[in-house]
Amino acid sequence: MAKQPEKLFSCSKCGAQFLKWSGQCSECGAWGTVSEESVVTASSTRPSSKPGLVQPFVSLSNSAGSPAVPSTFDLFDRFLSGGFVPGSVTLLGGEPGIGKSTILAQLALKIASVRPVLYVTGEESPSQVALRLKRLSPVLPQLLSFLDETDASVIASTIALHKPALTIVDSVQTIRLSSIPGEPGNPNQIKASAGTISEAAKKSGASVVLVGQVNKDGDLAGPRLLEHLVDTVAMLEGDRAHSLRVLRLQKHRFGPADQSVFLRMDERGLEEVADPSAMLLADRPKNASGTIVGGLIEGGRPLLVELQVLVTPAGYGTPLRRASGLDLNRLSLLLAVMGRRAGISFGDQDVFANIVGGFEAKDPGLDLAVCLAAASAKADKPLGERVAAFGEVGLTGEIRPVRGIEQRMKEAQRLGCDTFIVPEKCKHIKDALRLTSLF
Numbered sequence: 001m002a003k004q005p006e007k008l009f010s011c012s013k014c015g016a017q018f019l020k021w022s023g024q025c026s027e028c029g030a031w032g033t034v035s036e037e038s039v040v041t042a043s044s045t046r047p048s049s050k051p052g053l054v055q056p057f058v059s060l061s062n063s064a065g066s067p068a069v070p071s072t073f074d075l076f077d078r079f080l081s082g083g084f085v086p087g088s089v090t091l092l093g094g095e096p097g098i099g100k101s102t103i104l105a106q107l108a109l110k111i112a113s114v115r116p117v118l119y120v121t122g123e124e125s126p127s128q129v130a131l132r133l134k135r136l137s138p139v140l141p142q143l144l145s146f147l148d149e150t151d152a153s154v155i156a157s158t159i160a161l162h163k164p165a166l167t168i169v170d171s172v173q174t175i176r177l178s179s180i181p182g183e184p185g186n187p188n189q190i191k192a193s194a195g196t197i198s199e200a201a202k203k204s205g206a207s208v209v210l211v212g213q214v215n216k217d218g219d220l221a222g223p224r225l226l227e228h229l230v231d232t233v234a235m236l237e238g239d240r241a242h243s244l245r246v247l248r249l250q251k252h253r254f255g256p257a258d259q260s261v262f263l264r265m266d267e268r269g270l271e272e273v274a275d276p277s278a279m280l281l282a283d284r285p286k287n288a289s290g291t292i293v294g295g296l297i298e299g300g301r302p303l304l305v306e307l308q309v310l311v312t313p314a315g316y317g318t319p320l321r322r323a324s325g326l327d328l329n330r331l332s333l334l335l336a337v338m339g340r341r342a343g344i345s346f347g348d349q350d351v352f353a354n355i356v357g358g359f360e361a362k363d364p365g366l367d368l369a370v371c372l373a374a375a376s377a378k379a380d381k382p383l384g385e386r387v388a389a390f391g392e393v394g395l396t397g398e399i400r401p402v403r404g405i406e407q408r409m410k411e412a413q414r415l416g417c418d419t420f421i422v423p424e425k426c427k428h429i430k431d432a433l434r435l436t437s438l439f
Contacts, residue, residue, distance in 0.1 A: 010037045010187055037181075037188060068254060069207075071166070073110040075263075075272055079247065080232065081255030084166065084207040088254065089198045091172075091227065093212040094236035099245055100211055103236065103263070103270045104168050105133050107209075112141035115165035120147045120155055122174030136269050150184065152177045152193035156200035163204045169197065171211035172226070194229050227251065239358025244279070245270060246359070248299070260299025277304040277411055280357045286385055290377030293388040293417055294369030295408035296361050302404060302411040304388070306356040307366065309373040314350050325355030326370065327362060334370050334393060341397030342429045342439065344375055365402035367393040368421060371429060375438045383436055388412040389421040397429045 009018045011034050016027035024031050068082035077083045084090070094100045108117045121129050126146035133140055145164070149155055152175045159167055169175065175193040176184040183189070194210060201208040210230065227233050231253045238245035245263040252259075262276040273279055281304055285291065290309045295302055305325075314320065323331045331353050339345040353370060355361060368391035376383045390408050392400040401423040409420055426432045433439030 008037055009034050012187055037186075069165070071107065071111050072114060073107050075261060076107060079234075079249065079259050079261050080252070081259075085231070085254050086205040086207060087202040088207050088232065089201055089230040090207070090209045090232040090234065091212050091230040092209055092234050092236065093214055095214045095240070097240055098236050098238060099263075099265055099270055100236055101132065101170060102136075102265075103247070104170065104209060104211065105129070105136055106269050108144060108166070108168060109133060109137050109141065111166050112144035114143075116143045116145065116162070118145050118147060118158065118162065118164040118167045120149060120167065120169045122150050122169065123171055150174050150176060152196045156196050159197070159200045159206050159208070160204045163206050165207065167201070167206055167208045169208065169210050171213055173213055190226055191229070194226055198229055237360060242358030244273070244276070244357050244359060246298075256300075258300050277302070277415060280305050280359065281415060284356075284385070287382050289380045289382050290373050292369050292373045292376065292383050293412060294366045295388060295390050295412060296363035296365055297404045297407065298361075298363075302407040304408075304411055304415060305359055305361065305366075307369045307373045308354045308356060309370065309377045310352040311346065311374065311377040312350050314348050319346065319348060320350040320352075322351075323353045325358070325360045326353050326366070330367075331370065333395075334367060335374065337393055337395060337397055337429065338371055338374060342375075342433060344378060344433075344439075346374070346378070349378070363402070364392040365390050365405075365408070367391065368399055368429075368432060372421065372432060372436060372438070375433055376436070379438055381438060383438075384419060386417045387419045387421065387436070388417040389432070391421070391423045393429060399423045399426055399428060399432060
């Protein structure tokens, strides 16, 4: 049947489609993201009943999946539970300048020393990419090839023809299909281009890494459907003003999806940090109020961080609440619990909270440490250098246990802590404040 253009409205954040325009997307709740799109749909969606088009069933009883192939880059092999599975598609996301291209350049150099690698340069020219690679390695491997192309069909055909061990596409926001209306970066373009490249990878058994940029809200640019099209989603996070980076695995079809790797940026690229807890606590001040050691579980292993809170009289009518590395809404909630359940009010004071090192954490096990640091800052009394606190704080002021408390305590003992404020010792926030002589 002939195809005819049809006008629809789609959300640029989540990709949801609507028959009419609205100021807010009803799917993801974003404002100002719904715009008119021209899409091509078939005039009839009824499937054909011709016998010749019926595909035979496939039995999986005697089939075995392809095992992961080591990349020769130990960091990625451990991160991906053995390496890249043939035909898999990995999405690597992160903010601009965080180090995505650097770590992929290191990966390309490692694999290209033994197997062919194709580097698709959508954002940069091959000469620009070569300059970055030469900063990491003076001699480029012969098996490393470049493709200066943004047409997804050409990229897919090249993958199918040459079948490289790994194809890196930097980035998916610059790729487009000529048969799909819209500019590169448009939701329809991203979905169609990623789908075309993913299909070519699975048919040829070639592994592909797609680079995705992150928008101002911290989400991968483009529709969320892109994350469902790929097999693995990894995020490179960190503060560009600090050297610490965290490579987190958010989705992995071929292994556990709770892996994390801590990296440090230097002139040689990104290198793994062997002891991230010691690195984050290295320059902790002595006998200072408003600071305490907290712990969380990151990638299945314990990690210690230094929490700092500063409390000052409010200079304006409405007190300020600022957080770096912590969720601001969670900080406000904990301060409200302190005022209502423990009698320590911050209603006329500005509160600033920070996790040292540019590290971001959402583990509820940091709640108790935040509360104690805030109370210490308000009373201007140090908690002690060897004190660590782990526990979640509820709205009634109760302290709840969190997973891996024993692991967190062992990690804290290894680094010199000998006093622990944990749910086994206290059931309420008042109990924790009494144990630290702050109440």
